[in-house]
Amino acid sequence: MNTEHGTATLAGGEESLLGGRWLRIRGADRQTYAALRDEYGVDVEHASAASFSAENGFSYVPVSYVATAGSSFSMTRVMIAVSADLVVTIEPGGSAEALDLALARMARDGREDDSAVDIVGSILQAIADTTDELVSAMSLGTERMMMETSAILQSLEAKKSREFGVSDVTYTQQELADMESLLSHCMESQLALAEAARHLRAKLWGLGVEARGDLARLIDDIEAIEPHIDFVHDRVRLLQQTNNLALNVKQNQIIKVFSVVTAVFLPVMLLSTYYSMNFENMPILAWQYAEPMIIVLSFIFALAPLVYVRQRGWLR
Structure with a gap:
């Protein structure tokens, strides 16, 4: 038991955190699902078929977010089951960085006594902040691409088009297409995250006024990221159009x-x-x-x- 962070490691990839109020499970299998059902009444397999559900005193909230590893990305799905005094999270075999961030923040702020609802709120907030950081990184990437595109257009105007090849635009267009796909996944993640927060605010029992206010602020924070995603997406589309223009000019010059x-x-x-x-x-x-x-x-x-x-x- 780690008394500073209130954690204890159980069998396999299971951890009991924050005085037993958060049961974190990595890479669950059917045996783990059966143990959860028998010991806590958490039926994750049945709940995974629906977006949101409530059964045996637990509300089930599946959330997904974009996780990056180098230049690749993937959608990480986390199932959250929350009752009045227990949170159970089931994540992929690898550790979900957003949940690590939520745990680190609670440990830093001395929030080991948070309620189950507050723990879920911290998890959703960490997922939203992870997406926001990713979108900010992509925004910086679009600024770099804008400078490169500006240099290409200046080279065409200065009659130095030999420095610019069709392959350069093709590579940039592929990078922009990947970025546009990633932004679409980010927007999808934020919409699902806001829906999950609204579900918690509407369905969970025993919530006081303060907890409802925290969830309302969480929803506002999640929705505030969506205009940022839209802005970066518009910039990506502008870059795609500009690169297409440069490619057309180059082809016209060749002809x-x-x-x-x-x-x-x-x-x-x-x-x-x-x-x-x-x-x-x-x-x-x-x-x-x-x-x-x-x-x-x-x-x-x-x-x-x-x-x-x-x-x-x-x-x-």
Whole structure:
């Protein structure tokens, strides 16, 4: 027993925390489910089929949040069963960082005597703050991408487009698509989290005015993160549109180069085609200055379209 944090390690991945008011279970199996049902009356397997349910004095609140590991992310699902004096949390085999954060905060603030409802509130708050930190990190990532996109557009304007390749935009677009998917999961998590908090406020019995007020503030905190997610999502969509614009400009430049080259050599091809015809009497073939004249005409005819294109500003 750790008397400072009020924790005790039980069999397997089970921990009794905060004086036995929080039973934390990692990687539960059918044997664990059966033990919970027999000892505490917690029927997690039956409750997992519904979003929210109440049975045998327990309210069951499943919540999910986005967990990151390096550059990858996954949805972590935590089942919370709460009664008047006990909280049971069941999480994946690996430790859920949000629950670690909630426990560390309660230990730091000396809240080992919190009620079961307060413990659940701390867990939901930690999950919301974890999502908020992730969204803030993505916001910083979009600022970096905005600077990169601005540099790409400036290179196009400064006629240094060779420094910018299609593969650069493709990589950025893939990164933005992953970020957009992650933001969608974050928004889904926040909506479910707010719904869970409302369920607790509406369904749990024996709540005093102070506990109801805490849950109301928790709901406000959770919903306050949603505009932040919307803002970062709008920025991601703007970056996607800007990168598509840069890609279109780059492709247009490539097509423009080939068009100008074709226009330059088209008159020369016309002359060469004409004078390669097999006629008996071809004009100027017998003239001693025919070859240099054809060379000069070819140069003039090739230069004329280039001058015209430049005057029209199509090379900019």
